Amino acid sequence: MVSLSLLVSLAIVPFVVGQATDTNNTQFQIEAIQAHFSGAGIVPSLLTTFDPEALLTISYDGVSALTPGQALTKTQVAPTPVLAVTPANSTVSLTGSFTLVMADAGPVGTDETQGQTRHWLVNGVTLTGSAPLNVSTTDGVAITSYAGPAPAQGSGAHRYVILLYSQPSSFAAPQGLDTANTPVSVFNLSDYVKTSGLGPLVAANYITVEEGTATFTPSSTAPVATSTLPVPATSTGGSSAASTGSKTGSAAPTSTGNAQQSGAIPKISKTFSVEVLFMAGLATIGFLFN
Incomplete structure (x- = not known):
């Protein structure tokens, strides 16, 4: 009869290994989004720095698993998206309220000091469920309800950035943006964050939407090279995902998706593997001598 200790030891191996793999994969995706934000000029033009502690995923009806900066049509982004957040690792605690x-952010090269069109602003947002956590606006205060992107004809590929900030108890909405059902208008994101006393930026992502063909030559962006991200070699000994080209116009970099499709598998430390084998060995010895 097989001992209970052996069964338990062997049963937890795939579970723990799976958790380590998921954590590494999430961290890679976060680093990929950071690279996209820099490549697309969102950092430092809109955000001075960007050091998220969680992964924000965006899904629209019929369009899910979006890659950072993915180009969508005005029709696709008309309904309110579904958002989810996955902490970078087990040490990240996402509790309390969020904004x-x-x-x-306009096309690449936009002067962000002139402000941004606000398409969605909700205070008192909560995260529910288990990872990935659902971003719930049900009990929040919708200062500006979701309004689907509708860039002007020929104005180029606009970058629509969705951000989730920690909202401390000292948060105070500034005058003019403290009442529900405030229409879409231009505001300055940086000023709003400072004036209201918002906490750190927890997670963010973005999409691009373009109407017609740009009547000007869009600014170029830096390519996002996933090969520079800390992704270990594949199980067959190959290199990590190849770098993608630069994004121009409405074409958005998709290095995150490419990296996943290439078969890149996050690495589990040798120390961890030895520990698991050691545990299984002890259990086996115990079984033999019982």
Whole structure:
């Protein structure tokens, strides 16, 4: 009869290994989004720095698993998206209230000091369920309800950034943006964050939407090279995902998706593997001598 200790030891191996793999995969995706934000000029033009502690995923009806900066049509982004957040690792605790913002950062090269069109602003947002956590606006105060992106004809590929900020108890909405059902208008994201006393930026992502063909030559962006991200080699000994080209116009970099499709598998430390084998060995010895 197989001992209970052996069965338990062997049963937890795939579970723990799976958790380590998921954590590494999430961290890689976060680093990929950071690279996209820099490559697309969101950092430092809109955000001075960007050091998220969680992964924000965006899904629209019929369009899910969006890659950072993915190009969508005005029709696709008309309904309110579903958002989810996955902590970078087990040490990240996402509790309390949050503020959700969606701002139009315009085409690459836009002067952000002139402000951004506010498409969504909800205070008192909560995270529910288990990882990935659902971003719930049900009990929040919708200062500006979601308004689907509708860039002007020929104005180029606009970058619509969705951000989730920690909202401390000292938060105070500034005058003019402290009442529900405030229409879509231009505001300055940086000023709003400072004036209201919002906490750190927990997670963010973005999409691009373009109407017609740009009547000007869009500014170029830096390519996002996933090969520079800390992704270990594949199980067959190959290199990590190849770098993607630069994003121009409405074409958005998709290095996150490419990296996942290439078969890159996050690495589990040798120390951990030895510990698991050691535990299983002890259990086996115990079984033999019982």
